[in-house]
Amino acid sequence: MSTDDPLDVADGGKATAGSLEGGAEQEVRHLPVMAGEVVATLAPRPGSLQIDATLGGAGHAERILDATSPDGRLLGLDADPAAIIRSAARLARFGARVVLRQVNFGELVDVAPEAGFGHVDGLFMDLGLSSFQLVDVERGFGFRAGGRLDMRFDTTQGRPAADLLATMEADDLAALFRKHGEEPFAGRIARTIVETRRHTPVDTAEKLAALVERAVPAPKARRTHPATRVFQALRIAVNDELVNLESGLAASLVLLRPGGRLVVLSYHSLEDRIVKRFMAAEQRGCVCPIEVPVCICGHQPRLRSLGKSQVPSNEEISANPRSRSARLRAAERVAA
Protein backbone atom coordinates (compact mmCIF):
# COMPACT_ATOMS: atom_id res chain seq x y z
CA MET A 1 0.00 0.00 0.00
CA SER A 2 1.08 3.54 -0.58
CA THR A 3 2.63 5.51 2.24
CA ASP A 4 1.78 8.64 0.27
CA ASP A 5 -1.22 9.60 2.23
CA PRO A 6 -1.86 7.84 5.50
CA LEU A 7 -5.06 9.85 5.91
CA ASP A 8 -7.03 7.84 3.41
CA VAL A 9 -8.91 4.73 4.40
CA ALA A 10 -8.75 2.13 1.66
CA ASP A 11 -11.20 -0.56 0.79
CA GLY A 12 -11.20 -4.25 -0.02
CA GLY A 13 -10.43 -7.42 1.95
CA LYS A 14 -13.16 -7.08 4.61
CA ALA A 15 -12.65 -7.22 8.33
CA THR A 16 -13.79 -5.22 11.29
CA ALA A 17 -10.91 -3.41 12.93
CA GLY A 18 -10.69 -3.06 16.70
CA SER A 19 -9.79 0.58 17.43
CA LEU A 20 -10.51 2.71 14.41
CA GLU A 21 -9.71 6.33 13.72
CA GLY A 22 -12.46 8.45 15.22
CA GLY A 23 -13.40 5.50 17.45
CA ALA A 24 -16.16 4.36 15.08
CA GLU A 25 -16.79 0.68 14.43
CA GLN A 26 -16.74 0.32 10.68
CA GLU A 27 -15.94 -2.30 8.13
CA VAL A 28 -12.36 -1.95 6.93
CA ARG A 29 -11.31 -3.38 3.60
CA HIS A 30 -8.02 -3.65 1.80
CA LEU A 31 -8.25 -3.87 -1.99
CA PRO A 32 -5.39 -5.97 -3.34
CA VAL A 33 -3.34 -3.67 -5.58
CA MET A 34 -2.83 -4.64 -9.26
CA ALA A 35 -4.32 -8.04 -8.48
CA GLY A 36 -4.88 -8.93 -12.16
CA GLU A 37 -1.32 -7.96 -13.11
CA VAL A 38 0.14 -9.81 -10.11
CA VAL A 39 -1.61 -13.09 -10.97
CA ALA A 40 -0.89 -12.74 -14.71
CA THR A 41 2.82 -12.13 -14.04
CA LEU A 42 3.24 -14.75 -11.32
CA ALA A 43 1.36 -17.17 -13.62
CA PRO A 44 0.63 -19.68 -10.82
CA ARG A 45 -0.27 -23.12 -12.23
CA PRO A 46 -2.47 -25.79 -10.66
CA GLY A 47 -0.40 -27.93 -8.34
CA SER A 48 2.36 -25.33 -7.93
CA LEU A 49 3.95 -24.15 -4.67
CA GLN A 50 3.70 -20.42 -3.98
CA ILE A 51 4.80 -18.03 -1.24
CA ASP A 52 2.97 -14.81 -0.33
CA ALA A 53 5.49 -13.12 1.98
CA THR A 54 3.12 -10.26 2.94
CA LEU A 55 -0.37 -11.63 3.57
CA GLY A 56 -2.04 -8.47 4.94
CA GLY A 57 -5.73 -9.15 4.33
CA ALA A 58 -4.92 -12.16 2.07
CA GLY A 59 -6.51 -10.58 -1.01
CA HIS A 60 -3.65 -11.56 -3.30
CA ALA A 61 -3.19 -14.89 -1.52
CA GLU A 62 -6.82 -15.82 -2.17
CA ARG A 63 -6.44 -15.11 -5.90
CA ILE A 64 -3.19 -17.06 -6.09
CA LEU A 65 -4.85 -20.03 -4.38
CA ASP A 66 -7.81 -19.86 -6.76
CA ALA A 67 -5.40 -19.86 -9.71
CA THR A 68 -3.54 -22.92 -8.39
CA SER A 69 -6.69 -24.99 -7.78
CA PRO A 70 -7.31 -27.78 -7.15
CA ASP A 71 -4.04 -28.79 -5.50
CA GLY A 72 -1.59 -25.86 -5.47
CA ARG A 73 -0.25 -24.88 -2.03
CA LEU A 74 0.63 -21.52 -0.54
CA LEU A 75 2.91 -20.51 2.33
CA GLY A 76 1.69 -17.16 3.69
CA LEU A 77 3.77 -14.95 5.97
CA ASP A 78 3.18 -11.74 7.83
CA ALA A 79 5.11 -10.13 10.66
CA ASP A 80 1.84 -8.86 12.12
CA PRO A 81 0.00 -11.41 14.32
CA ALA A 82 -3.37 -9.74 13.49
CA ALA A 83 -2.78 -10.28 9.75
CA ILE A 84 -2.25 -14.00 10.34
CA ILE A 85 -5.52 -14.31 12.28
CA ARG A 86 -7.40 -12.37 9.59
CA SER A 87 -5.84 -14.37 6.74
CA ALA A 88 -6.53 -17.70 8.44
CA ALA A 89 -10.24 -16.84 8.49
CA ARG A 90 -10.30 -15.63 4.89
CA LEU A 91 -8.35 -18.62 3.54
CA ALA A 92 -10.05 -21.31 5.66
CA ARG A 93 -11.90 -22.72 2.64
CA PHE A 94 -8.58 -23.83 1.10
CA GLY A 95 -7.89 -26.16 4.05
CA ALA A 96 -4.53 -27.95 4.01
CA ARG A 97 -3.47 -26.13 0.86
CA VAL A 98 -2.48 -23.16 3.06
CA VAL A 99 0.34 -22.90 5.61
CA LEU A 100 0.62 -19.65 7.59
CA ARG A 101 3.53 -18.33 9.66
CA GLN A 102 3.78 -15.17 11.74
CA VAL A 103 7.33 -14.21 10.87
CA ASN A 104 9.38 -11.53 9.16
CA PHE A 105 10.14 -12.32 5.53
CA GLY A 106 13.76 -11.43 6.32
CA GLU A 107 13.83 -15.00 7.73
CA LEU A 108 12.30 -16.58 4.64
CA VAL A 109 15.34 -18.61 3.68
CA ASP A 110 15.05 -20.59 6.94
CA VAL A 111 11.28 -20.53 7.42
CA ALA A 112 10.25 -21.75 3.96
CA PRO A 113 12.15 -25.08 3.96
CA GLU A 114 10.98 -25.80 7.52
CA ALA A 115 7.39 -25.33 6.32
CA GLY A 116 7.90 -27.67 3.35
CA PHE A 117 8.39 -24.86 0.81
CA GLY A 118 12.12 -25.27 0.11
CA HIS A 119 11.65 -25.19 -3.70
CA VAL A 120 8.82 -23.04 -4.98
CA ASP A 121 7.33 -21.81 -8.24
CA GLY A 122 6.44 -18.31 -7.13
CA LEU A 123 7.33 -15.70 -4.51
CA PHE A 124 5.19 -12.60 -4.13
CA MET A 125 5.87 -9.54 -1.94
CA ASP A 126 3.46 -6.60 -1.50
CA LEU A 127 5.52 -4.16 0.55
CA GLY A 128 4.44 -1.64 3.14
CA LEU A 129 1.38 -1.65 5.34
CA SER A 130 -2.25 -2.69 4.97
CA SER A 131 -5.41 -0.63 5.41
CA PHE A 132 -6.13 -2.65 8.55
CA GLN A 133 -2.92 -1.39 10.13
CA LEU A 134 -3.43 2.15 8.87
CA VAL A 135 -6.85 2.66 10.41
CA ASP A 136 -6.06 1.05 13.78
CA VAL A 137 -5.39 4.01 16.09
CA GLU A 138 -3.43 1.77 18.47
CA ARG A 139 -0.78 1.18 15.80
CA GLY A 140 0.09 4.84 15.09
CA PHE A 141 0.49 4.51 11.30
CA GLY A 142 -2.13 7.15 10.35
CA PHE A 143 -1.60 10.89 10.92
CA ARG A 144 -4.73 11.18 13.03
CA ALA A 145 -4.04 8.21 15.28
CA GLY A 146 -4.31 9.34 18.88
CA GLY A 147 -2.96 6.10 20.38
CA ARG A 148 0.71 5.56 21.21
CA LEU A 149 3.00 6.00 18.20
CA ASP A 150 4.00 2.38 17.66
CA MET A 151 4.44 1.60 13.93
CA ARG A 152 5.75 -1.95 14.45
CA PHE A 153 4.44 -4.57 12.02
CA ASP A 154 5.33 -7.21 14.59
CA THR A 155 3.84 -5.91 17.82
CA THR A 156 5.58 -8.66 19.82
CA GLN A 157 9.12 -7.35 19.38
CA GLY A 158 11.33 -4.33 18.69
CA ARG A 159 11.00 -0.70 19.80
CA PRO A 160 7.93 1.44 19.07
CA ALA A 161 8.50 4.70 17.15
CA ALA A 162 7.59 6.74 20.27
CA ASP A 163 10.70 5.30 21.98
CA LEU A 164 12.92 6.53 19.16
CA LEU A 165 11.41 10.02 19.35
CA ALA A 166 11.88 10.08 23.14
CA THR A 167 15.52 8.97 23.19
CA MET A 168 17.40 9.72 19.97
CA GLU A 169 19.68 12.78 19.71
CA ALA A 170 18.61 15.53 17.31
CA ASP A 171 21.47 14.76 14.88
CA ASP A 172 20.55 11.07 14.74
CA LEU A 173 16.87 11.83 14.22
CA ALA A 174 17.75 14.24 11.41
CA ALA A 175 19.98 11.61 9.78
CA LEU A 176 17.14 9.07 9.99
CA PHE A 177 14.61 11.46 8.41
CA ARG A 178 17.10 12.19 5.61
CA LYS A 179 18.15 8.60 4.98
CA HIS A 180 14.77 6.87 5.08
CA GLY A 181 12.49 9.80 4.20
CA GLU A 182 14.62 12.04 1.97
CA GLU A 183 13.12 14.83 4.11
CA PRO A 184 14.48 18.29 3.12
CA PHE A 185 13.65 19.84 6.54
CA ALA A 186 15.10 16.94 8.54
CA GLY A 187 17.28 19.09 10.85
CA ARG A 188 14.53 21.56 11.64
CA ILE A 189 12.02 18.81 12.43
CA ALA A 190 14.50 16.89 14.58
CA ARG A 191 15.36 20.02 16.63
CA THR A 192 11.65 20.79 17.14
CA ILE A 193 11.08 17.23 18.41
CA VAL A 194 13.93 17.51 20.90
CA GLU A 195 12.79 20.97 22.13
CA THR A 196 9.16 19.85 22.45
CA ARG A 197 9.89 16.63 24.33
CA ARG A 198 11.58 18.62 27.15
CA HIS A 199 8.08 19.60 28.31
CA THR A 200 5.63 17.36 26.33
CA PRO A 201 6.26 13.83 25.06
CA VAL A 202 5.90 13.41 21.28
CA ASP A 203 4.26 10.03 21.67
CA THR A 204 1.26 9.92 19.35
CA ALA A 205 0.95 10.09 15.58
CA GLU A 206 -1.41 13.01 15.96
CA LYS A 207 1.14 15.04 17.98
CA LEU A 208 3.98 14.21 15.59
CA ALA A 209 1.96 15.16 12.50
CA ALA A 210 0.97 18.50 14.06
CA LEU A 211 4.56 19.18 15.16
CA VAL A 212 5.94 18.57 11.65
CA GLU A 213 3.26 20.79 10.16
CA ARG A 214 4.37 23.61 12.50
CA ALA A 215 8.09 23.02 11.94
CA VAL A 216 8.20 23.17 8.14
CA PRO A 217 7.32 26.10 5.85
CA ALA A 218 3.82 25.88 4.35
CA PRO A 219 4.11 24.45 0.82
CA LYS A 220 2.69 26.45 -2.11
CA ALA A 221 0.72 23.48 -3.39
CA ARG A 222 0.17 20.44 -1.20
CA ARG A 223 -0.24 16.98 -2.69
CA THR A 224 0.58 15.04 0.45
CA HIS A 225 0.66 15.76 4.20
CA PRO A 226 3.88 17.54 5.28
CA ALA A 227 4.63 14.70 7.72
CA THR A 228 4.51 11.96 5.05
CA ARG A 229 8.29 11.61 4.72
CA VAL A 230 8.88 11.65 8.48
CA PHE A 231 6.27 8.92 9.01
CA GLN A 232 7.82 6.86 6.22
CA ALA A 233 11.30 7.24 7.73
CA LEU A 234 10.18 6.20 11.20
CA ARG A 235 8.26 3.19 9.91
CA ILE A 236 11.23 2.02 7.86
CA ALA A 237 13.54 2.38 10.87
CA VAL A 238 11.21 0.73 13.39
CA ASN A 239 10.72 -2.31 11.14
CA ASP A 240 14.21 -2.35 9.63
CA GLU A 241 12.32 -2.56 6.36
CA LEU A 242 15.10 -2.10 3.84
CA VAL A 243 17.41 -4.68 5.43
CA ASN A 244 14.57 -7.21 5.59
CA LEU A 245 13.70 -6.48 1.97
CA GLU A 246 17.29 -7.26 0.90
CA SER A 247 17.13 -10.57 2.80
CA GLY A 248 13.72 -11.47 1.38
CA LEU A 249 14.89 -10.79 -2.17
CA ALA A 250 18.08 -12.80 -1.65
CA ALA A 251 15.95 -15.73 -0.41
CA SER A 252 14.25 -15.89 -3.80
CA LEU A 253 17.52 -17.06 -5.37
CA VAL A 254 17.65 -20.00 -2.98
CA LEU A 255 13.96 -20.93 -2.99
CA LEU A 256 12.78 -20.44 -6.57
CA ARG A 257 13.05 -23.37 -8.95
CA PRO A 258 14.34 -22.63 -12.47
CA GLY A 259 11.35 -20.98 -14.17
CA GLY A 260 9.97 -19.85 -10.79
CA ARG A 261 8.89 -16.22 -10.57
CA LEU A 262 9.57 -13.34 -8.20
CA VAL A 263 6.94 -10.57 -8.24
CA VAL A 264 7.30 -7.48 -6.03
CA LEU A 265 4.98 -4.50 -5.51
CA SER A 266 6.71 -1.48 -3.99
CA TYR A 267 5.31 1.91 -3.07
CA HIS A 268 8.15 4.39 -2.74
CA SER A 269 11.47 5.08 -4.38
CA LEU A 270 13.69 3.67 -1.61
CA GLU A 271 12.17 0.19 -1.76
CA ASP A 272 11.72 0.25 -5.53
CA ARG A 273 15.41 1.13 -5.99
CA ILE A 274 16.43 -1.92 -3.96
CA VAL A 275 14.16 -4.23 -5.98
CA LYS A 276 15.30 -2.76 -9.29
CA ARG A 277 19.02 -3.01 -8.45
CA PHE A 278 18.66 -6.53 -7.10
CA MET A 279 16.93 -7.77 -10.25
CA ALA A 280 19.37 -5.94 -12.54
CA ALA A 281 22.43 -7.30 -10.70
CA GLU A 282 21.13 -10.88 -10.81
CA GLN A 283 20.45 -10.65 -14.56
CA ARG A 284 24.06 -9.86 -15.30
CA GLY A 285 26.76 -12.41 -16.06
CA CYS A 286 30.32 -11.23 -15.41
CA VAL A 287 30.56 -8.44 -12.83
CA CYS A 288 34.33 -7.96 -13.06
CA PRO A 289 35.60 -4.36 -13.04
CA ILE A 290 35.91 -2.96 -16.57
CA GLU A 291 39.72 -2.89 -16.43
CA VAL A 292 39.91 -6.70 -15.90
CA PRO A 293 40.49 -8.11 -19.44
CA VAL A 294 39.35 -11.71 -18.76
CA CYS A 295 36.50 -12.67 -16.44
CA ILE A 296 37.71 -13.80 -13.04
CA CYS A 297 34.44 -13.45 -11.07
CA GLY A 298 32.58 -16.39 -12.63
CA HIS A 299 29.27 -14.67 -11.86
CA GLN A 300 26.34 -16.22 -13.72
CA PRO A 301 22.92 -14.63 -14.28
CA ARG A 302 20.41 -16.08 -11.82
CA LEU A 303 17.35 -14.11 -12.95
CA ARG A 304 15.76 -13.22 -16.27
CA SER A 305 13.71 -10.03 -16.64
CA LEU A 306 9.98 -10.40 -17.21
CA GLY A 307 9.74 -7.05 -18.96
CA LYS A 308 9.44 -3.45 -17.89
CA SER A 309 8.00 -2.43 -14.55
CA GLN A 310 4.21 -2.00 -14.46
CA VAL A 311 2.03 0.61 -12.75
CA PRO A 312 -1.71 0.57 -11.98
CA SER A 313 -4.24 1.62 -14.63
CA ASN A 314 -6.01 4.98 -14.32
CA GLU A 315 -9.21 3.04 -13.58
CA GLU A 316 -7.58 1.28 -10.63
CA ILE A 317 -6.13 4.53 -9.28
CA SER A 318 -9.60 6.14 -9.43
CA ALA A 319 -11.22 3.17 -7.72
CA ASN A 320 -8.40 2.75 -5.15
CA PRO A 321 -6.30 5.93 -4.78
CA ARG A 322 -3.93 4.06 -2.47
CA SER A 323 -2.65 2.11 -5.45
CA ARG A 324 -1.30 5.23 -7.15
CA SER A 325 2.33 4.90 -6.12
CA ALA A 326 2.55 1.14 -6.77
CA ARG A 327 5.20 -0.30 -9.08
CA LEU A 328 5.36 -3.97 -10.00
CA ARG A 329 8.67 -5.59 -10.91
CA ALA A 330 9.13 -9.23 -11.83
CA ALA A 331 11.86 -11.67 -12.78
CA GLU A 332 12.21 -15.39 -13.42
CA ARG A 333 14.81 -17.72 -11.91
CA VAL A 334 17.09 -19.25 -14.49
CA ALA A 335 19.04 -22.49 -14.08
CA ALA A 336 22.63 -22.00 -12.89
Ligand SMILES: C[S@@+](CC[C@H](N)C(=O)[O-])C[C@H]1O[C@@H](n2cnc3c(N)ncnc32)[C@H](O)[C@@H]1O
Ligand atom coordinates in the same frame (compact mmCIF):
# COMPACT_ATOMS: atom_id res chain seq x y z
C1 LIG B 1 0.38 -4.04 1.68
S1 LIG B 1 0.06 -5.20 2.91
C2 LIG B 1 -0.31 -6.66 2.01
C3 LIG B 1 -1.71 -6.69 1.49
C4 LIG B 1 -2.07 -8.00 0.83
N1 LIG B 1 -1.31 -8.24 -0.35
C5 LIG B 1 -3.55 -8.10 0.57
O1 LIG B 1 -3.95 -8.36 -0.57
O2 LIG B 1 -4.34 -7.93 1.50
C6 LIG B 1 1.65 -5.55 3.52
C7 LIG B 1 1.69 -6.54 4.66
O3 LIG B 1 3.04 -6.98 4.76
C8 LIG B 1 3.41 -7.07 6.10
N2 LIG B 1 4.86 -6.88 6.14
C9 LIG B 1 5.55 -5.77 5.83
N3 LIG B 1 6.88 -6.00 5.95
C10 LIG B 1 7.01 -7.29 6.33
C11 LIG B 1 8.12 -8.13 6.60
N4 LIG B 1 9.39 -7.68 6.52
N5 LIG B 1 7.89 -9.41 6.94
C12 LIG B 1 6.62 -9.90 7.03
N6 LIG B 1 5.53 -9.15 6.80
C13 LIG B 1 5.72 -7.86 6.45
C14 LIG B 1 2.63 -5.99 6.82
O4 LIG B 1 2.45 -6.34 8.18
C15 LIG B 1 1.32 -5.97 6.02
O5 LIG B 1 0.35 -6.79 6.63
